[in-house]
Amino acid sequence: MFGQLGYLISESFRGWKQHRTVILPSLLTIFLCSLLLTSSFTALGVSFKLISVEKSLYVVEAFLSEDVPEDSIPVIKTRLEHTRHVESVSFVSADSALADFRNHFSADMLDLVEGNPIPAFFRVSLSKEARNPLDLSEVRHAIAEESYFEEVQAPIKWASRIASWKFKMVFWPICVSILLLITLSLIICNSVRLSLMSRKLLVENMKYAGGSYLFIEFPFVLEGAAQGFVGSSAAILLLGLMIKSVVKMFPIVATGVEYFLIVALFTVFLETILAGYFSFRTVRSFLFEKKGEQD
Known part of the structure; x- marks a missing residue:
C-alpha cells in the first residue's frame, strides 16, 4: 500500500x-x-x-459654555435625552476629558496653555434607526440652537x-x-x-x-x-x-x-x-x- x-x-x-x-x-x-x-x-x-x-460616527459632542452652572447639568441632560433621534446621553467632565486627551495625544501639546483648555461636554448617541447623515445633521442643528452650548460637533462629512x-x-x-x-x-x-x-x-x-x-x-x-x-x-x-x-x-x-x-x-x-x-x-x-x- x-x-x-x-x-x-x-x-x-x-x-x-x-x-x-x-x-x-x-x-x-x-x-x-x-x-x-x-x-x-x-x-x-x-x-x-x-x-x-460606522456606528461610532453617529455621535454628537456638545461642549458646554464656561458660565453654565454645575447644578443645571442634570436638567440639560434630561432635555437632550428627549431630543428626537437620541438614544443615549453621557456627560464628560472637564477633568475626564483632559485625562482622555492625555491618553490619546502627547502631553506636550498642553504645555503651551495654562489650566485645562478642554471644556466639559455631552456625548449624544443616535438611535439605530437614525444612523444616517441626514438625521445626524438634524440632531446637530437642533442641539446647536441651545444657548448653553459653546460648540457642537459631529462627523457629518465622514458619515456621508x-x-x-x-x-x-x-x-x-x-x-x-x-x-x-x-x-x-x-x-x-x-x-x-x-x-x-x-x-x-x-x-x-x-x-x-x-x-x-x-x-x-x-x-x-x-x-x-x-x-x-x-x-x-x-x-x-x-x-x-x-x-x-x-x-x-x-x-x-x-x-x-x-x-x-x-x-x-x-x-x-x-x-x-x-x-x-x-x-x-x-x-x-x-x-x-x-x-x-x-x-
Missing part, C-alpha cells in the same frame, strides 16, 4: 518536470490571480472593518462618505473575488486537461491494467492541489511583504489589515481545495468520456 502511495505521489510531481511548459504558465497565472484574490479579500475585510465602526461608499466597498470586492475564483477554476481545469492529454497513453494503460478510478485520479488531483497551494502561497508571501512595508510607512493602516493572516490562510486553503476538486472533476469526466467511447 505504501509502495503504491509513494509511486502515486512521485508520479504527480514527475509531471511538473515533464510538462513544465504547461505547468509553469499555469502556476504564473494562478499566482497573479491569487495576488488579486487576496487583495480583494483584504479590501473586503477593510470594508467590513469600516462598516463595523461611508454611507455613499458602503455598497461599492462590499459589492465590487465580492464581484472581483467571484470572477477570480471562476478564472482560477478554468485555469486549473485546462492545466489538468493538458496534462491528461500528454499522459493519455499512461492513463489508458493504468486503466487496462485494472487500476481503479482512485488510483488513476490521485496523481492528477495531487498535482492540481499542489499548483493551487504553491501559487497562492507565493502570492500571499509577496502581498504580505508589501503590506508590511506599507504599515511601516503608515502605521495607521495596521488596524485595517489586522485580519490579513486569517485572510491569507483562508485563501490558501480555499484555492488548494478548489484546485484539488476541479482536478478531480476534470479527470473523472475524462475517464467517463473514454468509457463511453469504448462502449
Whole structure:
C-alpha cells in the first residue's frame, strides 16, 4: 500500500518536470490571480472593518459654555435625552476629558496653555434607526440652537462618505473575488486537461491494467492541489511583504489589515481545495468520456 502511495505521489510531481511548459504558465497565472484574490479579500475585510465602526460616527459632542452652572447639568441632560433621534446621553467632565486627551495625544501639546483648555461636554448617541447623515445633521442643528452650548460637533462629512461608499466597498470586492475564483477554476481545469492529454497513453494503460478510478485520479488531483497551494502561497508571501512595508510607512493602516493572516490562510486553503476538486472533476469526466467511447 505504501509502495503504491509513494509511486502515486512521485508520479504527480514527475509531471511538473515533464510538462513544465504547461505547468509553469499555469502556476504564473494562478499566482497573479491569487495576488488579486487576496487583495480583494483584504479590501473586503477593510470594508467590513469600516462598516463595523460606522456606528461610532453617529455621535454628537456638545461642549458646554464656561458660565453654565454645575447644578443645571442634570436638567440639560434630561432635555437632550428627549431630543428626537437620541438614544443615549453621557456627560464628560472637564477633568475626564483632559485625562482622555492625555491618553490619546502627547502631553506636550498642553504645555503651551495654562489650566485645562478642554471644556466639559455631552456625548449624544443616535438611535439605530437614525444612523444616517441626514438625521445626524438634524440632531446637530437642533442641539446647536441651545444657548448653553459653546460648540457642537459631529462627523457629518465622514458619515456621508461611508454611507455613499458602503455598497461599492462590499459589492465590487465580492464581484472581483467571484470572477477570480471562476478564472482560477478554468485555469486549473485546462492545466489538468493538458496534462491528461500528454499522459493519455499512461492513463489508458493504468486503466487496462485494472487500476481503479482512485488510483488513476490521485496523481492528477495531487498535482492540481499542489499548483493551487504553491501559487497562492507565493502570492500571499509577496502581498504580505508589501503590506508590511506599507504599515511601516503608515502605521495607521495596521488596524485595517489586522485580519490579513486569517485572510491569507483562508485563501490558501480555499484555492488548494478548489484546485484539488476541479482536478478531480476534470479527470473523472475524462475517464467517463473514454468509457463511453469504448462502449
